[in-house]
Amino acid sequence: MLVSQWFDAALGGVIGLLLGSFLNVVIYRLPKMLEAQWAAECAEISGKEAVEGQPFNLMVPRSRCQQCGHQIRWYENIPVLSYLFLRGKCSNCTVPISLRYPLVELATGALFYWCIWHWGATLTGLVWCGFSGAIVALAFIDWDTTLLPDDITLPLLWAGLLAAALQWTDVPLVSAIWGAAAGYLSLWLIYWIFKLITGKEGMGYGDFKLFAALGAWFGWQALVPIILMASVIGAVVGIALKFSSGLREGGYVPFGPFLAGAGLTAMVFGPQSILHVVGL
Template sequence: MQDLLGSLLYLLTSSPTAWTVSMLVLGLLIGSFLNVVIHRLPLMKEREWREQARDILGPDIYDPPRTEADKPQPYNLVVPRSACPKCGAQITALQNIPIISYLFLRGACANCKTRIPIRYPVVEFVTGVLSAAVAWKFGFTWYCGAALVLTWALVALTVIDLDRMLLLDDITLPLLWLGLLMSVVPTLPEFGLPVDAHSSILGAAAGYMSLWTVNKAYKLIAKQDGMGYGDFKLFAAFGAWFGWQKLLLIILMSAFTGAAVGIALMIFQGRDKRIPIPFGPFLAAAGWIALMWGDRLMSLYWHRAS
C-alpha cells in the first residue's frame, strides 16, 4: 500500500499532465458538491434569518407559534439526501456521477422524467476545467491547493449571486481571512504569491473601503444602494489574496464587463435599466483572471502605457 501511494505521489509530482488530469477529475466531483451548496446554502441562511427575526421580534409579531409538527426538519449540506424536487425519489450514487449521469439519464429524473436543469452539468464541467487550469498553472505546490479553494468558492458565489443576488458571508469572509493568513507564509518566487502581509492588509482594507465609499456616494445621490455589502467583502478578499496592487485591474475588468453586459441586455432584450444586475459574477471572474494572469496583464498594461 505504501509503495502504491509512493508511486502515485511520484507520478503527480513528476508529471504535470497527470497532476492536471487528476485535478480535472477532482474538480468535476467538487462541482457536483457545489451544486448542493448553491441550492441549499441560501435556503439554510433564509431559515436562519427567519429564526433570528422570530427570536428578536417575538412569535406573536413575526409569525404564529409553531407546534412540534410545524417545526422544520434538519436541513443542511448533508441531510436530507438529494432527491427529485417533483416526485421525491432519492438520487442514488450512480445517478450522481458528474456529467456522465446527466447524459445517461438524458437530462431527466429516472423516476418521473422531470427535466434536470442544464445548469447542474455546466457547473460540474466549468469547475473541472477551471480546476485543471489552476493545476496546470501552479503545479504540485501548496499554493495550488489554496488557489483551488478560491476557484471553487468563486464558482459557488457566482451562481448563487445570479440566482438570488446574494454574496453570502459564509463564503466571502472565510476567503478574506484565508487571504490574510496566507500573507504570513513565504512567497513562492516563481509565482510571486502569496503577497506579503503589508500588501495583503492594505489590499483588504482598500478593497472594502473603496467600494463602500463609492456606494455611499451613490446612495447620497440616488437615494438607494448601488451594490451590496457582499461585493465589498469579496473585493476585500481579493485585496487580501493579491495585494492592493491588483485591485485596480480587477475593478476595471469587472466594471467594464458588467457595463457591457448590462448595455447588451438593454439593447437586445429590452431589459429595464432600473432592474439591478448582480455585480458578483463579474467581480469573481475578474478576480480569477487576476489569479491566473494578473502579473502578465499588469506588465502588458504598463508596457503599453509607457
C-alpha cells in the same frame, strides 16, 4: 516530469469535478439555510415561537428532483457523466435537468486542473484551488439571489491573508492587508456616494467583502485592474440583458458575478494582463 505534471493536473481536475457537484448543492441550499436562520432569528426577536421543519443543511436531506421528489441515486449523481447518461432529464419524471449543473462541475474541474498544472501539487496549487471553488460558488449564489454570504466571503478573505502570511502565494503580507482594506473601503465609499446622490443602493455589503477578499489574494496593486474588468464585463452583460429583455424586476444586475469573473481572470492571466485587455 511532464507525465507527472499531467497526472497531477488530471487528478486535480477529477477532484474539481467532484467538488463542483458539491458546489451545486452549496449554491442551491446555502441561501435557503440562511433564509431559515434569519426567519428563526426574527421569530425569536419578536417573541414568536419558531416553526421547526425537517432538517435541511448541506448534507440532509439527500438530493431530490425538484419537480417530482425522486431521490437521486448515487449513480445518477456522477459529475457530468450522469447528466449525459440521463440525457439531461430526471429518470423518474423526465423533466429537463438544468444544464448549469454539469457546467458548474466542468468549470470547477477545469479551474482545479489549471491550478495544479500551473503551480503543481503544492500548497500553493491547493490554496488556489480553494480560491477557485469559493469564487465559483459565490458567483452563482449572487446571480441567483443577489446574496454574497459571509459564510464564504469572510473565510475567503482570511484565507487570502493567511496564505500571504505563510507565503503560499506570491503576494507579500503587507500588500495583502492593504489590498483587503482598500478593496473594502473603495466600494464602501462608492456605495455611500451613490446613495447620497441618488437615494438608492447601487450594491450590497457583500460586494465590499468580496472585493476585500480579492485584494487579500492579489494585493492592492491588482484592485484597479480587477474592478475595471468587472465593470466592463458587467456593462456588456447588462446592456445585452436589457436589449434581450432579460433583466429581472427592478432592472438590476448583481455585481458579484463580475467581480468573481475578474478575480478568476486575474488568477489565470495575471492582474496586469487585464489592463491590456481594456486598452490601458
